[in-house]
Amino acid sequence: MSALALVTGATSGIGRAFADRLASDGYDLIAVGRNTARLDELVAAHPDVTVRPLAADLSTPEGIDAVAAAAADAPVDLLVNNAGVAHYMPLADLPAEKATELVNVKILAPTLLTRAVLPGMLERSAGTIINVGGMIAFSGPAPSSVMPRRAVYGGALAHLLAFSQLLAAELEGTGVRVQALLPGVVATEFHTRQGMDLSAVPRMSAEDVVTASLRGLELGETVTAPGVEDASLLDAVFAADLAAFGGQSPQLATRYNG
Template identity: 45%
Template structure:
């Protein structure tokens, strides 16, 4: 059984190819051959086409180098989103940077243009609002986005019985509805072009939110929303089997970003020190794992999980549950 040094994903898929006629392609590298798996196809990625590898460590554009296309990144003003956008731009992708904080987006866009020679388009939008989501959805549907990173999220931490309904609605709008709507806008265009990549950021809490001895309390809505992202992405990958699209759900654990420094949208004093004490994974390692697993064409990426055993065990449990449901009704 194959082992990976960082990040374990399940499934098989292909990648996009670069347009050889001087126009920009919509894929990001090639998918590997993947593992030989059983009949459980819900975690298999989509396509099998191969193109140039993308490891996120490209040197940007050089003379005569074609661009890879346009990548749209939500939650791009900080953390995983900002760092992932930097990697994509360094590898030759133009970027559309989506977040609420205009000053940070402008600063990031200017830096990407200067350092990589790529185009960087700030798009200020609040995905918790219908108008903001509509504007970003329209941008995705324009047809030039070949890499979609659904990274924006709201944590909504707090006791469920005390959670403000307005905050709960924001968590679900950003973490569930926006991911679904933007993916829906991207996939038809990617299918038309015959290439494309969708990465949806979930969380290890989708699997471990209620497990002892650290039950990670006060995250019921957040963990539930990320559980949706995992199931949605795996099921979509199975549905797109045989197409050249690549679909991944990225499930980081505690990451050393400012995302964990607030409860919902309210900063929590002392949280930064707690994150460092818990040993949050550097954001660069999370992106390394995601990009490596995209190269393999696999679907479920859990940075830091060594080997296949945990995911294989999960698959076995799912198969057992499905088999049990085939019995004769009482």
């Protein structure tokens, strides 16, 4: 029996690159997307494996429930939580419905889809979960001069990073692997959907992002940053996180006295 991968946002960008690579490696696919024509094209592009198209909108509770049900009913070996939405603006300008969609797609959907596949993975003592975020997860300390503003978007990606790290620790020794995949600027449709022209900006290909992800799994990485050459930079960030966490005390810090 072929291994089975479920890929969200499978019809374009990083998701399509994952779908193509995994299909070429012999995986059967559950391909999730909103564009039925593109889903049909993906099916036609890979006649040598079984590609099950699943049209669903992960910005809605109904869409999340439909995909979670499919994930729970199938022996998913690899889950790629890739779907995204291009709601990239200051909070004061972000309509409430778009904020809800963003949280649904980048926080709620990965959480509930991961929860859906975990029982089967734990029973089989094998499985992989890839949560696609971005380097913006590290941008919280950036000064106000940094544009564009993106509090909800950046906060959602930071959630994916911490979620992946903590989940990896929870699952240590179970045979289930977790990866936070954090690309930088990638040559996809994401920015054009926001009306942003980044044609003059150097961008990584979606195919290279997938290559980094799969190699990162081989290297045992929980956090894979495809464009960061010096991995010690990531180690320093995480060491500082743990130092701050461990540096707390039940006593009020002296700077708050007086």
